[in-house]
Amino acid sequence: xxxxxxxxxxxxxxxxxxxxxxxxxxxxxxxxxxxxxxxxxxxxxxxxxxxxxxxxxxxxxxxxxxxxxxxxxxxxxxxxxxxxxxxxxxxxxxxxxxxxxxxxxxxxxxxxxxxxxxxxxxxxxxxxxxxxxxxxxxxxxxxxxxxxxxxxxxxxxxxxxxxxxxxxxxxxxxxxxxxxxxxxxxxxxxxxxxxxxxxxxxxxxxxxxxxxxxxxxxxxxxxxxxxxxxxxxxxxxxxxxxxxxxxxxxxxxxxxxxxxxxxxxxxxxxxxxxxxxxxxxxxxxxxxxxxxxxxxxxxxxxxxxxxxxxxxxxxxxxxxxxxxxxxxxxxxxxxxxxxxxxxxxxxxxxxxxxxxxxxxxxxxxxxxxxxxxxxxxxxxxxxxxxxxxxxxxx
Amino acid sequence: xxxxxxxxxxxxxxxxxxxxxxxxxxxxxxxxxxxxxxxxxxxxxxxxxxxxxxxxxxxxxxxxxxxxxxxxxxxxxxxxxxxxxxxxxxxxxxxxxxxxxxxxxxxxxxxxxxxxxxxxxxxxxxxxxxxxxxxxxxxxxxxxxxxxxxxxxxxxxxxxxxxxxxxxxxxxxxxxxxxxxxxxxxxxxxxxxxxxxxxxxxxxxxxxxxxxxxxxxxxxxxxxxxxxxxxxxxxxxxxxxxxxxxxxxxxxxxxxxxxxxxxxxxxxxxxxxxxxxxxxxxxxxxxxxxxxxxxxxxxxxxxxxxxxxxxxxxxxxxxxxxxxxxxxxxxxxxxxxxxxxxxxxxxxxxxxxxxxxxxxxxxxxxxxxxxxxxxxxxxxxxxxxxxxxxxxxx
Numbered sequence: 001x002x003x004x005x006x007x008x009x010x011x012x013x014x015x016x017x018x019x020x021x022x023x024x025x026x027x028x029x030x031x032x033x034x035x036x037x038x039x040x041x042x043x044x045x046x047x048x049x050x051x052x053x054x055x056x057x058x059x060x061x062x063x064x065x066x067x068x069x070x071x072x073x074x075x076x077x078x079x080x081x082x083x084x085x086x087x088x089x090x091x092x093x094x095x096x097x098x099x100x101x102x103x104x105x106x107x108x109x110x111x112x113x114x115x116x117x118x119x120x121x122x123x124x125x126x127x128x129x130x131x132x133x134x135x136x137x138x139x140x141x142x143x144x145x146x147x148x149x150x151x152x153x154x155x156x157x158x159x160x161x162x163x164x165x166x167x168x169x170x171x172x173x174x175x176x177x178x179x180x181x182x183x184x185x186x187x188x189x190x191x192x193x194x195x196x197x198x199x200x201x202x203x204x205x206x207x208x209x210x211x212x213x214x215x216x217x218x219x220x221x222x223x224x225x226x227x228x229x230x231x232x233x234x235x236x237x238x239x240x241x242x243x244x245x246x247x248x249x250x251x252x253x254x255x256x257x258x259x260x261x262x263x264x265x266x267x268x269x270x271x272x273x274x275x276x277x278x279x280x281x282x283x284x285x286x287x288x289x290x291x292x293x294x295x296x297x298x299x300x301x302x303x304x305x306x307x308x309x310x311x312x313x314x315x316x317x318x319x320x321x322x323x324x325x326x327x328x329x330x331x332x333x334x335x336x337x338x339x340x341x342x343x344x345x346x347x348x349x350x351x352x353x354x355x356x357x358x359x360x361x362x363x364x365x366x367x368x369x370x371x372x373x374x375x376x377x378x379x380x381x382x383x384x385x386x387x388x389x390x391x392x393x394x
Numbered sequence: 395x396x397x398x399x400x401x402x403x404x405x406x407x408x409x410x411x412x413x414x415x416x417x418x419x420x421x422x423x424x425x426x427x428x429x430x431x432x433x434x435x436x437x438x439x440x441x442x443x444x445x446x447x448x449x450x451x452x453x454x455x456x457x458x459x460x461x462x463x464x465x466x467x468x469x470x471x472x473x474x475x476x477x478x479x480x481x482x483x484x485x486x487x488x489x490x491x492x493x494x495x496x497x498x499x500x501x502x503x504x505x506x507x508x509x510x511x512x513x514x515x516x517x518x519x520x521x522x523x524x525x526x527x528x529x530x531x532x533x534x535x536x537x538x539x540x541x542x543x544x545x546x547x548x549x550x551x552x553x554x555x556x557x558x559x560x561x562x563x564x565x566x567x568x569x570x571x572x573x574x575x576x577x578x579x580x581x582x583x584x585x586x587x588x589x590x591x592x593x594x595x596x597x598x599x600x601x602x603x604x605x606x607x608x609x610x611x612x613x614x615x616x617x618x619x620x621x622x623x624x625x626x627x628x629x630x631x632x633x634x635x636x637x638x639x640x641x642x643x644x645x646x647x648x649x650x651x652x653x654x655x656x657x658x659x660x661x662x663x664x665x666x667x668x669x670x671x672x673x674x675x676x677x678x679x680x681x682x683x684x685x686x687x688x689x690x691x692x693x694x695x696x697x698x699x700x701x702x703x704x705x706x707x708x709x710x711x712x713x714x715x716x717x718x719x720x721x722x723x724x725x726x727x728x729x730x731x732x733x734x735x736x737x738x739x740x741x742x743x744x745x746x747x748x749x750x751x752x753x754x755x756x757x758x759x760x761x762x763x764x765x766x767x768x769x770x771x772x773x774x775x776x777x778x779x780x781x782x783x784x785x786x787x788x
Contacts (some may be wrong), residue, residue, distance in 0.1 A: 063459065066455065070505075077551070129529075133466065140551070153786075392547075392783075
C-alpha cells in the first residue's frame, strides 16, 4: 500500500540518557520512499524522577523481576500515550486523525551480534537481543490510532545490530546530488550517517562512534547531586583542563578501532565506565573531568570520521543534531578538529536538533505501514532490508 | 480486509505449565467471523530442561535482569520458530505459504486490573500488566510469514483482564442452536466458556475457574524429582485418599467466591501456593496430596458452574479440552459432580483436546489480520472489543 496524501504522524523516543520522552507531531507528504516532512509540534516530557531512577537501575543490570519489567512496560506505555496526546493538543490535531504513531520506546537492554567489538564469544550470535519498554497497545488504545513499535528486533532477527536506524531517514531528508554529508547525532551515544554525494540507498552507511553526552551528563549529575543534568552550552567543560592520560587510555579501547558496523549503548559507556575511568580520579577537579569527557566524545567522533569515513567518501558537510548540538564548546571542538568540513545544525534542514530522532521514528513507522523496509543492511549489518516494528491497531 | 479463501495458519502456545510449545498447523476457510478450521498437523515441542527451569524461576518472581528477560525473549523466539518450521514440515506445507502465524508466547507475568479478587489496591488499575516472551520478529524472519503475537496487551489496555481469550474461538467453533454448552479447558489453569443455546456474541461469557493441572503436575514433579511431569490418567490420584481439611481450607479462598470475570495464573496457584497448602503437610502421603489437588481442581470447576453459570444459562453439554482431558480420574470426578451434563472431549468436534488452545491462537491471528476484534468484553471485562496482538511482517 503506497500512501501519497498528506498525513499526520507522531514520533516518540526516549534515548539512552533516559531523561524523558521526545514527541514530534509531523505532517508527511509523498510516497514512503520519497517523503517530505514538516515538523508541526515538538515537546520533551521529562520522566518523573522515580521512573527515571527505576529505569536507570533496571538498565544498569541490577536485579529486577518479571513483575517489575511488565509493570514498567505498561507504565511507560501510559507516559508515551500522555506524550502523544499532549503533542497533538499542542499542534491542535485530534490524536485519532493520526495515520500512525511511531514509538521507539525505552531501551533497557541492547546487545548486537557478538561479532561486534568487545564480545567474548565471537561467532555466538544467539546472545543478540534488544528490549524496549512502553507498551504499544496502551498508546494505541488511548490515542485511537495505529502504533508501530519495537523497531529494532526485526533487524536483529535478520542478523543486524538493530542500530542505528536513523540513517535511512537521514538519507531521505538530507541527501544531496553534489555534496557529501555526514549526519552526526549527539545523544547519549553519538552516531553518524554517511551520505555520499548523489548516493543511492546501497551506498549509505553509518555507525555509533561512542559516547555522546552520556558521560558528560553523568558527571554533571554526579557533581550536582542531580540538580543539573547536562553541561549547558559546555560552559563547565570550558573551565576545565584536559586530563591527557585519562583520554589517551580510553581512546585505546578496542571499540574505537573496530571497523563499522558497530553500535554502542549504556552497556559499554554507562555508569560502570564512568566510575572506572572518571570517578576513580579522586584528585581531579569536576571541571577537568567534564572537559575530558567532552574531549573524549569529540575525539572519538573526529577519529571515527578520519578512520572509517573519509577513506570511503568525499565529505563536505557535517550536519549535527541531538542534545549535544546545543553544547557549543563540544561543537566548537568538533569544528576545530575537522576544519575541512562545513558544520551546520540540522535545524537548517527543517530538522530541529532536539526533534530529529523523534521525527525519524514517525517516518520509519510511516514506512512500516506501507510495507517498506526501514533498516539499511550496510549500516546495521543485517542480511537484508526488513520491515521494522510491530503494528498495533486501536 | 475480509479473507474467504482457504488459508494456512499456524498457532503456537506454551501455557502456564511451561512444559513446551504446542504448535498447530490448520487450514481455515470462510470469513473471519464464520470460519471453518481443520487441523492438519499438531505437535508439542518440550522446552529444553534448562530453559524450562529458567522460565519457572523468572515467572516465580525470583530476581532476574533486563539482560536475562531480553535474551530469553529472543531465545524463546528461536524455539517458537523451530516449532513453526517443524509442524509445517510435518504437514508438508512451506512456512512461507502461511497466511499468518499466531504466537501466544510464554507468559512470565500477568496481572489483571485490581478489581479482581485478592487485590490489595481496589481501584488502582494502573498495576494491570502482562508479559509474554518469544520474540515475534524472530519467528517472522525464520518462517518468512506474518506473525501476530502479544494477544493479551490490547484487551488489558482497554480495561480487560487480558484473559481468557479462547472463548471467542469456542463460540465460533462450538455454538449450537438448541444446546447450551460449556467449553472447559484444563491446562495449568482451568477456564470455561459458556455458550448458551443459539447465543449471539454478546451472550458469551467465560472465566478462569482456578487451578487445572498446575498443582497436580507440581506435586508429581516434586515427588518424582521431575522424572515424571504429570499424573498419567490420574492413576496416582486414584490411589490416594482425600484430605478434606486441606480441601475445605483452600476452597474457602476469596478467588472462588468472586463472581466473573476473573483470571488466574501461576501468581496465585504456583509454587508458593503449592508449598503453603500442600508440601507443608509433611505427614501426608504423596498419593493423598495428589488426590486432594485433583479434587481441588474438580470441585473448583463444578462449584464455579453451579455458582456462576447455571443461574445464567441452561447448559446441556460440557466439552473438555486441554491436558487435563487425558486425566481420566479427574474427568470421571467432574462427571460424578455434574451428572446432569453430557460430557465430551473436544476431539468430537474436530478440536483435539491437546491442540485446542494452539488452534485458537491461529484463528485469533487470522481475525487480527482481517481487522476483527478478538476479545469478548463480557468475558474479559474490557470496555470494548479490540483487535488483539501486534503484527510483525517478514
